[in-house]
Structure formats: structure tokens, C-alpha cells
Amino acid sequence: MSLILNEEQTLLKHTAREFFRAKAPIKALRTLRDEKNVQGFERALWAEITTLGWPGILIPEAYGGVGFGYQGLGQILEESGRTLAASPLIATVLLAAPLILAAGNETQKQRFLPAIASGEILFALALDERPRHAPSHITTTAVTTTAGYVLNGRKGFVLDGHVADYLLVVARTADSSPAETGLSGFLVATNTPGITVERTFLVDGRNAANIVFENVALMSEALLGPQDALYPLLEPVLDGARIGLAAEMLGNGLEAFERTVAYLKLRTQFGVPIGSFQALKHRAALMYCELELTTSAVREALTALDEQGADLAALASLAKAKACEMLELVTSEAVQLHGGIGMTDAEEIGFFLKRARVAQQLFGDASFQRERYATLLGF
């Protein structure tokens, strides 16, 4: 396992950096936010991303993808994090495609994977029901009927839930202990009768949705994966999401940090650049160390995804925990070290702080990951 990028991955990273800088700078996010854009992202941007083949990056060629792997997707996500680009990359590419690949039957794979790779349809994962990530605390039920299932319950914090054509819904099909058992997955068109989608405007200027299921009738073909036993297939996909998100957060942190260091060199007080003050130098150096550690954890975790390493779960929690700790520090310090200007909406540094806290909460914050890591290591 290597911790440095190969030539192809480096090339992809450069392409992604240029692409997001040119096509999705932070001012694009500002516009989406100010216009209260109905989509929450630019369809034109998604079309260009599709042209580059990125929606199919995790999908094998047999299903219309390019099968380039997670280390590559990680570089794209890291670069998207530098400009805080809003796109369906997380919900559709990082979450839905691998879950369908892992749990779907051949019909479902044939039907949906090529359509994801070609950018035609968007997905959302309807999983969490509590304010904090708790993937096994599911009260949404799917009761068996003669024709299939009836779905009842409510989901929150559903990324892209307001624009998704299809939902991947995690519901309880059996009361059992431990909570991880008795869960099933369903592949549901968002326009199915009985589904109400309420868009939520989040602090990061991006969007999610609360979704209510009220006696939603599903055919038995809607079942995704084995009944009552989705969780073992879901968990590695969630780990992929944790790692991919950690890569995005790394990009966020690197950019916020570099902007802050540049500001320390630019801003003068008492007749000298404030970056000459030792109190501020040390704070910058501490952030640098945290960024270096996060970079290593993310790289190793991305490699483990591609190689399906036995250590994947622990590395996913490591990468996400480090990304959370690093980004909480870096974005808070970034605002502080920018001084009064850092508090203004006109200055862009606040956007990094806002996105950071949403990303920290998604799929488990640092304390969630530490608890999980301790359990995985047996203490």
C-alpha cells in the first residue's frame, strides 16, 4: 500500500483542481445560496462533471462506468472541498452507486448503475432519523403485504433528498436485537404516492431534506439486498462515505489554511505583518501538523477502500475523526486569524467554517468515530 499518488492519480487531481477553480468557485456557492436556487447545485456543472466521467468513477465498465477507484474519487472530492463545490458527488456517486453495487440484484444494477454513470438520475440515501448520526437507530418500518411492502416513518438530513429521482431507504423489517439486525433497503422513486419531501436550507448553503413516508406501497422488487440483513452491506458503504467526506474536508482545511497563512503575511499591524508574531506562528504550525496527519489518514483509508483491506472500518473512523478534529480547529482559527474581516459575509473564509460543521456531522462526528474505533480495537 502506497501513501503517495501515482501518475494517473496526480493527473486527475490537477484536472479536478483546475476544473473546480474555473467552474465552481466559492462565488458560485454564494450565488446558489443568495438565489435560494431550487436545485441547490448547477445542472450545467453536473453536465460537465458527467462529461469528465466522474459519476461513473466507482462503477465497473460492465455497468457503464470507468472503474477508476476510490483513491481517484478521493482526489476529486478533496479538490471539490477547496472550492466548496455543491454537486451530487456525495449522495449519488459516493453513496448510491456503491450501495447498489454491493446490495442490488442484477436487474437493479443494469437499470440504475449505467444511468448514474451517465449522470441521468440522482439518488439520495434516506438513513438517519436522529439529529446525530446513528445508522442502526431506525424506526421507519416496512411491513410485508401480499404485493410487497408498506413504508411508514420519517427521515432527516437526507443529502440531495430534494432533487433525487430515487431514494435508497433504510427501514426496519423485523424487530430484533442488536439494532443492526432486522434492517432492509428499498429502492423507491421519489414521486411514489405517500412520500413528502421538505427541503431544508442548511448553514453551508447546500441542501438536504426531511422526508416523510406515509403508507407508501412498494412492490416486492423495490427490496435492495437481502431482507432483514442490509446492515453488513451498508456499513462498508458508509465507511466509503466517511472516507470520501474526509477527503472533501481535507480540501476544505487545506484551502482555509492556505488562505489564512497568506493573510498572516499580508495583514500589517504595529507596522509589521501579523505573521511575524510568534503567538500566531505557533498556531499556524500546529494547524500544519494536524493537516499532515489528516492527509496521511485519508490517503491510507482511500487505499484500503480500493484494496478492500481488513482494516477498513478502523481506517474509515480514523480518517473521519482526524478530518473532524483538524477542520474544527482550522476553520475556527481561520476566522479568528482573519480578525473582524473574517466575521463578514463578504469575506469567503466563513463559508469554510459553515461547510465544515455540516461535513463534521455527516456520517458521524469525531466522538462517534472515536467510540467506534475503541470498540473495533476491543477496548
Added chain:
Amino acid sequence: MDALSEFRAETRAWLIENCPAPMRTPMPEEERVWGGRNPVFKTPASKLWFERMVARGWTVPTWPKAYGGDGLSKDQALVLGEEMANLGCRNPLFGFGISMLAPVLLKYGTEVQKIEHLPPIARGEIRWCQGYSEPNAGSDLANLQTKAEDQGDHFVVTGQKIWTSYANLADWIFCLVRTDTRSKQGGISFMLFDMTSPGVSTRPIALISGASAFCETFFDQVQVPRRNLVGELNAGWTIAKELLQHERGMISQIGRTLGGTVPSVDKVAQRYLGDAAGRITEPALRDAIAQHVMNDRAFELTVRRANEENSAGAGAGGASSMFKYYGTEQNKRKYELILKCAGSQALGWEGDEFLPEDLQICRSWLRSKGNSIEGGTSEIQLNVIAKRVLGLPD
């Protein structure tokens, strides 16, 4: 099979054949072999292992054979290191000659100096100490005042060093001396001399953790032959700084390289606070320990990444300062956590009422406080990162 795989197979076979079984166990610190004119071997096995590795040139595997090495390539040395780690083979020889002096001697020394000093280092015949810090030259190392008067064919050295590790056991010293008072950094020279020279004396220093390897070292009119000057006169600061990078790299690994003898935080916590299933019952400590071991893992990955980047020729300049800073702070945090988990059991100073390993925890906890001071304080490391990596102004 490619050449490297072949080398790996041969190496492994040789190690299995030649490394005595007791040398494939975790090494207590007191069993380290330091070599020197009066070498100490705690067991016959450690003497045998030392002699075999010296004969093979594997105490310094990448050095040329003429200097006592085996001329291995970087990749081969990496394979040797991996195979030794896989088999649990102990490091056969420790010393500041190998880890600190030799890298700069290889770069700045004359051929005569290399031939004189490198083979005895490789063979563990001469043990070296480091004459850097002085009472008034700590973080401000370049303020050092130990003077060397130029007498043509020799220098006369007078002054005092402090924190000289193992000065009382070392045979030779590599020493920073002032050869010009008109320029601070530009008046420093790098010299080597024999610790048995007339005028050299040492005095051990007791630390908060008890007896220590540190000494005060005094020089009273010590005569040093001119051929022992390394590099140009007054050009020692460049060599001094480069040597510090090697020292920092070594200190940053303190919590890791002692291998099996350093208690891991989670294991100690399980011993004192674990339930029947090994789960740590104090939630706040469990969270803090998880954070700690996760940072350990991320740190180790970062060391590995830096090594890979160095091999690929793309290393960052301030890496050794980052590792020195983070590794030592991490080691201090580790002992604070261990102390919390063990409670009063780790607060014993001496006596049979305490287990030896618990007494050791207490001493190691106290000693760890020095890690972020020796070899350049944490504050100095952060300054170096800010300046060299981030380019922040003076």
C-alpha cells in the same frame, strides 16, 4: 523473482540462521548495546548478534564497504529493516556515532577523516557523545561560548557543555566550539576529540526522574589536533544544523522505537480499568485514549508517507521538526494518560510495595517531560515549521 525479492529471501534466511533466539524478543532499554572501548553486553547472545552483524556490515547497511557497511541500496536497506522487524530482530548497535555524526561526516568530512572515524563507528569500537548545549546556549544554541584558540597545528579548547548524554561513558565527542567572536553563527566550528584528552572532565546530572544519562562536561585547555576540524574553520553552524535534523528524527521516535518495552496506553488502561470483556469502564478516559491511539496511528502513517516521499525525491523541508514536535508531545500525552489510568499505582517512587513496571511508568512519565526540551524545544520546532515550511516572516 526480481533482484529485490531475491535479496529479501536471502536476507530473511541469513537473519533466521544468525539471529539468536533471545535477540528476537522485545529489548529492555538497559540491554541496548552501545559499543565503545569498554563495551557492555548483558547477555552472550547480544555479543554474538553484535559481532555477526558487524561482520556482515549490517550495523550500517547502506555505508560503503570501505567504511564498514555493506553498500546496500536504499531499497535493500528498507527490505533489511522490514525483515528484521518481521522477525523481531533487535537493533544490534546503538550510538550517536551512527545516528548523528556519521551522516554529516559522510557529507562534510575529508576522506582521511572518514577512514579514521567511520569504520570504528560501524564496528562499535568507539562510542560518541554530542557537545552542543551550554548553560547559556540552549534554544539559542548559536550563543555558545566554549572557545577553541587556533594554535596552528592544534586548537586549545576551554569551556563547558551541558546535557551531554553519556559523556561519562563516551570515548569521543563531536563538539561545537567558538573560533571567532565577531560573528555569532559564522564563528562556530565543528570539532572531534578524544574524551581521554587531558583537561576533559564530566559530572552526571540527576533529573526529576532520578539518575540520568546527562552530564555536565568541562574542558580545561584541551589540545585538539587541527586535523580533527570537520569542514572549514568558522563554517560549523551549517553542519551543526544538519546534524540536529538527524537528532530530531531520532528523538521523535522515542515513544515508538523501544518496541515491546513501552506500554501501550490502551493495554495499561485495560489492566486497570477494563471490565471482563476488556472494555474500559471510564467513558471520558476511553474517549481520550481512543483519540490518543488514533493520533499515534495517523502519526505513524505520516512518518511512512514522508519516507515514501523522500524516496520519490519530494520530501518537505520541515518534516523533521514536525516529527520532533508531534512525536514528543504525543509521548508526553501518553504518559499523562497512563498515569490517569493507573492512579496511585503509578505514583510510587521506589520500594517493593509497587510493581517494577509501575515504578518504571512513574520514572518514564517524568523523563518524558524532557523529550520536548532536548534536541530543540517544541517552541523552537514550531518556529522552524512557521519559517521554513509556511514562509512566515521573521
